[in-house]
Amino acid sequence: MTTGNRRRNEERPTWIRRHLRWHRIRQPGTLSPDPWHFALFASGMDMAEPTVERRVSASRTALSAVSQRTKQRPITGPAPFIMLLAQSGKCQGFGDRVPKILRTNQNENESRRLSFRMGLAAVLLAAVFAWTANARQEPNEPQEKRNVVREFFEKNDIEYHGFYEARVGTRLLDDPHQSKDLSIGEARYQFDLFSARDWGDIKVKGDAYGDFVEEQAVFDLREANVFLRPTDSVDLKLGRQVLTWGTGDLIFINDVFPKDWVSFFIGRDTEYLKAPSDAVKVSWFSDAANLDVVYTPEFDSDRYITGDRLSYYNPILGRRAGEDDELMISRRREFFEEDETAIRLYRNVRSYELALYGYWGYWKSPAGFNETLTRATFPELYVYGASVRGTLGKGIANAEIGYYDSIDDRSGDDPLVNNSQMRYLVGYTQEIARDFTAGVQYYVEQMLDYDDYENSLFPGSPTQDEFRHVTTLRLTKLLMNQNLMLSLFTYYSPSDEDVYMRPMANYKASDQLMYEVGANVFFGDERHTFFNQFHDNTNVYAAVRYSF
Amino acid sequence: MFDKVILATMTVLLTLSLAGAGSARAAETPDVQTIVEKANFVAYYQGDDGRSTVRMVITNKQGQTRERLFNIVRKDVQDGGDQNYFVYFQRPADVRRMSYMVRKHVGGKDDDRWLYMPSLDLVKRIAAGDKRTSFVGSDFLYEDVSGRGLDEDIHELVETTDALYVVKNTPKKPETVEFSYYNVSIDRKNFVPMKMEFYDKTGALYRTIESKKVEEIQGFPTVTVSVVQDLKSGSKTEMTFSDVKYNIGVGDIFEERYLRRPPQEVTR
Numbered sequence: 001m002t003t004g005n006r007r008r009n010e011e012r013p014t015w016i017r018r019h020l021r022w023h024r025i026r027q028p029g030t031l032s033p034d035p036w037h038f039a040l041f042a043s044g045m046d047m048a049e050p051t052v053e054r055r056v057s058a059s060r061t062a063l064s065a066v067s068q069r070t071k072q073r074p075i076t077g078p079a080p081f082i083m084l085l086a087q088s089g090k091c092q093g094f095g096d097r098v099p100k101i102l103r104t105n106q107n108e109n110e111s112r113r114l115s116f117r118m119g120l121a122a123v124l125l126a127a128v129f130a131w132t133a134n135a136r137q138e139p140n141e142p143q144e145k146r147n148v149v150r151e152f153f154e155k156n157d158i159e160y161h162g163f164y165e166a167r168v169g170t171r172l173l174d175d176p177h178q179s180k181d182l183s184i185g186e187a188r189y190q191f192d193l194f195s196a197r198d199w200g201d202i203k204v205k206g207d208a209y210g211d212f213v214e215e216q217a218v219f220d221l222r223e224a225n226v227f228l229r230p231t232d233s234v235d236l237k238l239g240r241q242v243l244t245w246g247t248g249d250l251i252f253i254n255d256v257f258p259k260d261w262v263s264f265f266i267g268r269d270t271e272y273l274k275a276p277s278d279a280v281k282v283s284w285f286s287d288a289a290n291l292d293v294v295y296t297p298e299f300d301s302d303r304y305i306t307g308d309r310l311s312y313y314n315p316i317l318g319r320r321a322g323e324d325d326e327l328m329i330s331r332r333r334e335f336f337e338e339d340e341t342a343i344r345l346y347r348n349v350r351s352y353e354l355a356l357y358g359y360w361g362y363w364k365s366p367a368g369f370n371e372t373l374t375r376a377t378f379p380e381l382y383v384y385g386a387s388v389r390g391t392l393g394k395g396i397a398n399a400e401i402g403y404y405d406s407i408d409d410r411s412g413d414d415p416l417v418n419n420s421q422m423r424y425l426v427g428y429t430q431e432i433a434r435d436f437t438a439g440v441q442y443y444v445e446q447m448l449d450y451d452d453y454e455n456s457l458f459p460g461s462p463t464q465d466e467f468r469h470v471t472t473l474r475l476t477k478l479l480m481n482q483n484l485m486l487s488l489f490t491y492y493s494p495s496d497e498d499v500y501m502r503p504m505a506n507y508k509a510s511d512q513l514m515y516e517v518g519a520n521v522f523f524g525d526e527r528h529t530f531f532n533q534f535h536d537n538t539n540v541y542a543a544v545r546y547s548f
Numbered sequence: 549m550f551d552k553v554i555l556a557t558m559t560v561l562l563t564l565s566l567a568g569a570g571s572a573r574a575a576e577t578p579d580v581q582t583i584v585e586k587a588n589f590v591a592y593y594q595g596d597d598g599r600s601t602v603r604m605v606i607t608n609k610q611g612q613t614r615e616r617l618f619n620i621v622r623k624d625v626q627d628g629g630d631q632n633y634f635v636y637f638q639r640p641a642d643v644r645r646m647s648y649m650v651r652k653h654v655g656g657k658d659d660d661r662w663l664y665m666p667s668l669d670l671v672k673r674i675a676a677g678d679k680r681t682s683f684v685g686s687d688f689l690y691e692d693v694s695g696r697g698l699d700e701d702i703h704e705l706v707e708t709t710d711a712l713y714v715v716k717n718t719p720k721k722p723e724t725v726e727f728s729y730y731n732v733s734i735d736r737k738n739f740v741p742m743k744m745e746f747y748d749k750t751g752a753l754y755r756t757i758e759s760k761k762v763e764e765i766q767g768f769p770t771v772t773v774s775v776v777q778d779l780k781s782g783s784k785t786e787m788t789f790s791d792v793k794y795n796i797g798v799g800d801i802f803e804e805r806y807l808r809r810p811p812q813e814v815t816r
Contacts, residue, residue, distance in 0.1 A: 194645070271668060290805065391658060429673075429675045434677075434678045482684075
């Protein structure tokens with residue numbers, strides 16, 4: 001429970017408190033998918049004398065890049081808060097499960113040389129992969145290759161697949177808040193074990209990778225679940241699983257399952273945008289409608305931006321912040337107490353897919369602060385929404401709506417917690433030429449109780465708009481017998497006047513070997529807007545993957 | 549179930565009687581509409597439903613090969629009319645365990661298509677596309693696999709040999725396709741399309757599809773090896789059908805539930 005909650009509860013009679021507690025247990029969990037909203041949570045937080053801070057930070061910006069690169073952080077913001085932020089230690093942007101080795105205080109040049117060497121190593125590794133894979137891909141050679149590990153698993157009726165991948169990327173801009181130019185550098189092995197038994201399916205999928213940016217070895221268990229079909233009308237999936245529903249294309253309203261925004265922004269495969277949940281999914285099917293219920297006993301947050309690897313705009317500091325100003329987070333890890341429930345009720349009417357959604361849990365990325373401003377929090381959130389998708393003309397149209405009920409700030413006057421929102425989305429996708437598809441979306445996010453928000457702002461704080469408008473355009477072209485895919489996904493916000501572009505080219509040199517290059521480009525007018533706050537993180541990447 | 553047995557029996561009888569008629573060589577030549585309808589039925593509508601494991605080997609001009617392996621399950625909504633397809637991919641690795649569902653509509657309405665990507669747990673609706681687009685990167689086109697509407701072409705019987713009817717098909721809307729016409733050679737005995745030859749806008753032959761092997765399965769003449777050649781690019785694709793079964797009693801599996809987790813008749 002957040003401090004804010006506790007405070008409020010203490011003002012209430014005991015029986016109400018008890019009721020609330022009961023209520024919380026019965027209707028747990030809420031979430032919201034916002035990488036986006038990271039900046040929002042702090043937007044009311046610029047405490048004392050913001051104008052002075054601005055001046056200080058502005059004058060620092062004018063200093064030479066060299067001095068900015070040094071590890072002496074500019075001292076801005078009200079001292080106590082900054083001190084706390086500075087002492088926040090290492091928050092883990094990768095969720096709780098990934099072990100993390102604290103970086104030692106290397107001097108910066110060393111660190112840069114190291115990242116260069118690591119990058120070089122990754123490139124060499126990639127070349128080796130490519131070479132070995134090419135060597136294996138003799139023309140007309142039978143596709144079946146002897147694989148001892150696979151043979152072992154197949155003896156036990158287990159399918160074994162996976163891939164090896166090397167991926168490297170670099171920042172294109174000087175980021176004074178990050179010590180490394182390397183934006184991504186990793187050698188990855190993914191295994192995927194699947195076994196269909198008479199009573200159900202078992203699936204285990206995991207990634208082991210060496211991360212040259214974080215300088216650590218990581219194991220990320222992506223799936224470990226059992227699927228059962230106990231009766232004709234019930235499906236069950238238990239364990240760690242990836243979950244998706246809703247109609248948006250890289251815009252999420254009712255899909256309140258965890259996302260990995262770090263992976264998304266640094267150029268990992270799109271697969272990694274979805275972070276796994278440890279949950280139970282129960283589905284009932286009937287002629288009238290189908291119902292999915294997902295229960296997550298322990299809150300699974302997004303893997304959000306903390307500053308550790310990607311810089312962001314920190315309104316408390318009044319500037320962009322990076323690895324030296326990592327967010328300190330107040331986590332929720334009370335099993336069965338800080339839990340989440342998501343439901344979807346859906347059916348098809350002719351070729352139209354209709355769905356209603358509900359979610360009871362927490363904002364998925366930090367959306368509030370505790371009272372002392374020392375830690376970012378995940379306030380309570382309920383979401384109610386609906387969607388429709390179907391054919392319209394030559395293409396597919398979709399519409400989705402969601403009401404984000406920010407339980408901890410229902411009146412909208414708490415500057416420490418996100419206000420409630422309405423979210424609206426319409427989209428349309430059509431093939432406009434052979435193997436060339438275009439998709440457009442229009443998304444609006446409306447802050448509710450806007451007057452209360454404005455009145456509760458600390459003087460001098462940057463003000464968020466009541467309506468945030470975002471358009472997206474996806475262009476996908478397939479060439480060379482569909483072996484080469486060129487794609488461009490662009491977010492453009494006319495209200496924030498900023499842009500996020502994701503160009504990508506993917507070439508399948510053979511059934512096993514894939515090459516990919518791409519970029520994440522952020523730009524805009526103002527330093528604090530949603531996409532442009534990531535401007536300095538603009539990066540390009542290249543990858544080679546060998547699948548088996 | 550009983551209906552299905554009757555229908556299957558009738559279909560078998562029909563097939564047998566057709567074969568008999570063919571061997572007798574006495575019957576007068578049916579009109580062209582009857583020929584194309586029967587050929588269309590044999591190619592796409594035999595039985596109430598069916599399943600098969602399909603292996604495609606795509607060989608480019610340089611001799612490099614790519615492979616596609618998938619299971620396909622079909623169920624007719626109406627004989628000669630709407631159909632549902634379910635495709636479950638096994639190879640290559642990057643599409644493994646993806647499932648693809650088509651509700652095919654005849655008579656001008658676009659097909660409904662869905663794709664499920666297990667790594668994202670994402671059910672994606674696919675916009676109806678140009679049907680003259682490559683199917684899974686092979687030399688087969690979407691339309692070769694799902695069938696081209698009979699009413700989209702004008703059919704003429706141009707030749708009758710001892711073994712074959714040769715039907716010339718000219719599109720009613722030539723601007724929507726890349727060919728000017730195509731000839732289909734149809735086996736007189738069982739109405740299996742044995743060869744298709746596509747001619748480009750200059751009148752040159754540029755693409756052929758041949759039935760290399762035809763087997764009788766549960767009484768249904770079934771093409772089990774088919775080869776398409778792109779004479780311009782020098783690329784070819786061989787499609788082999790195995791584990792073909794008809795009238796297996798496919799249930800109502802063309803739903804999101806089964807897209808996310810296909811039933812065993814699809815995965816095995």
